[in-house]
Amino acid sequence: MNRFEIFEVEADKANHFFYGAIITIMLFVILKSEVTAFGICTIVAIVKEIYDHFFGSRFDWMDILWTLLGAGVIFIKFL
Numbered sequence: 429m430n431r432f433e434i435f436e437v438e439a440d441k442a443n444h445f446f447y448g449a450i451i452t453i454m455l456f457v458i459l460k461s462e463v464t465a466f467g468i469c470t471i472v473a474i475v476k477e478i479y480d481h482f483f484g485s486r487f488d489w490m491d492i493l494w495t496l497l498g499a500g501v502i503f504i505k506f507l
Contacts, residue, residue, distance in 0.1 A: 441494040448473065448498030462506040469499040 437445075448469055455465035473495035481487035 441490065444473075444491050444494035445498035448495035449502050450498075452499040452502040456502070456506055462503050465506075466499050466503045470496060473499075 451472060452462075452465045452469045455468050456462055459465055459468075473492045476495075477487045477489075477492055480491075
């Protein structure tokens with residue numbers, strides 16, 4: 429194991445981070461409210477995982493966490 433392997437992120441989690449950031453940016457541009465943008469992104473992340481539970485692979489709390497991490501980076505940037 430090389431010293432950088434501990435920093436590797438699973439592709440699915442990286443996608444959740446990226447899309448959480450993108451959704452939050454788009455909502456902030458439209459709504460002009462970082463709190464509302466973050467809140468809606470949170471709802472989208474939860475609904476996506478509920479959908480996965482019934483129609484996809486499985487519900488995963490870590491997917492929600494990674495989505496909110498991406499949203500949180502943008503939220504902090506716009507504060």
